[in-house]
Amino acid sequence: MKSSVIVFPGSNCDRDVAVALQKFKIKNQMVWHNDSSLPKSDLVVLPGGFSYGDYLRTGCIASKSKIIKEVIKHAENGGLILGICNGFQILIESGLLPGVLLRNKKLKFLSKNIFLKVIDVKNKFCVNYKNKNIIELPIAHNEGNYFASNELIKDLEDQNLIAFKYCDYKGNTTENSNPNGSINNIAGILNKNKNILGMMPHPERLIDPMLSGTDGSLMFEGFLK
Amino acid sequence: MKISAIVTLKENVLDPQGKVVSLTLKDMGYKNVVNVRQGKFFEIELNETDEVKGKKIVENICKNLLTNLVIENYTIHLK
Numbered sequence: 001m002k003s004s005v006i007v008f009p010g011s012n013c014d015r016d017v018a019v020a021l022q023k024f025k026i027k028n029q030m031v032w033h034n035d036s037s038l039p040k041s042d043l044v045v046l047p048g049g050f051s052y053g054d055y056l057r058t059g060c061i062a063s064k065s066k067i068i069k070e071v072i073k074h075a076e077n078g079g080l081i082l083g084i085c086n087g088f089q090i091l092i093e094s095g096l097l098p099g100v101l102l103r104n105k106k107l108k109f110l111s112k113n114i115f116l117k118v119i120d121v122k123n124k125f126c127v128n129y130k131n132k133n134i135i136e137l138p139i140a141h142n143e144g145n146y147f148a149s150n151e152l153i154k155d156l157e158d159q160n161l162i163a164f165k166y167c168d169y170k171g172n173t174t175e176n177s178n179p180n181g182s183i184n185n186i187a188g189i190l191n192k193n194k195n196i197l198g199m200m201p202h203p204e205r206l207i208d209p210m211l212s213g214t215d216g217s218l219m220f221e222g223f224l225k
Numbered sequence: 226m227k228i229s230a231i232v233t234l235k236e237n238v239l240d241p242q243g244k245v246v247s248l249t250l251k252d253m254g255y256k257n258v259v260n261v262r263q264g265k266f267f268e269i270e271l272n273e274t275d276e277v278k279g280k281k282i283v284e285n286i287c288k289n290l291l292t293n294l295v296i297e298n299y300t301i302h303l304k
Contacts, residue, residue, distance in 0.1 A: 056290070056291070057293055060290070060293070064290065093293070099295070100293060100295045100296050102238070102239070102296065103241060103242075105239075105241065107241050107242070107245070147238070147296065148295075
């Protein structure tokens, strides 16, 4: 399995993701945003960070960069794309995923561990969560408040395109367990073909017991199945 | 010519910053403030003399970059 991590000016989780991919024997290359060709890859990762200093809107300027045209082609050919945090914001701004990510409801930057309920496991990213559907991952964002029209939310729910929802440690998706105000506690969504996943939490940060957990490992291990 | 564009969140989208400004103004004694919406202002200098063409260009700029039409509206103003 081969992957490419796209690096934008202001990305800061690119190396973490690369370490996670390499740990699970995925052959990774770093790709600069201004490159006009994508190396042969099964998976493209848009990492977290603050691309272009979040100017205009989070992920907006990055979504207009040269490499994104290639990333869109990769998606159209059925290639896998994982957007984490700022990567999720870039996927939304480039039109690869629907809806929008607003500022957190309480206007505060959030950096803490949260619980997630894995809602859909019938996709390449979540196969390994079949036997563990309540997981703990860190979040670190200011604009993670997912918002969309009622019709779109209904579509996402009906077609099982919601990958993760914020929940409490028992798996209840309550208002209190929703850190940022996202509609229906949404933390991550898939496109219709389920080859693109955008998520606010950071699986790459929990891949080693020394870093307090391995719930993120399950996603990266799953790619090899 | 200079053309300006104002981008604001749509009416039904929560604007937390605008809300906080509005509440603060009320606390400061501006009792007749009903609501505040916060937005972004862009002043675009164009190498173009035809007003209609200029507006058309800025409209495209608004649609393609400055505005996320899911949550924002724009208005264009000729100086």
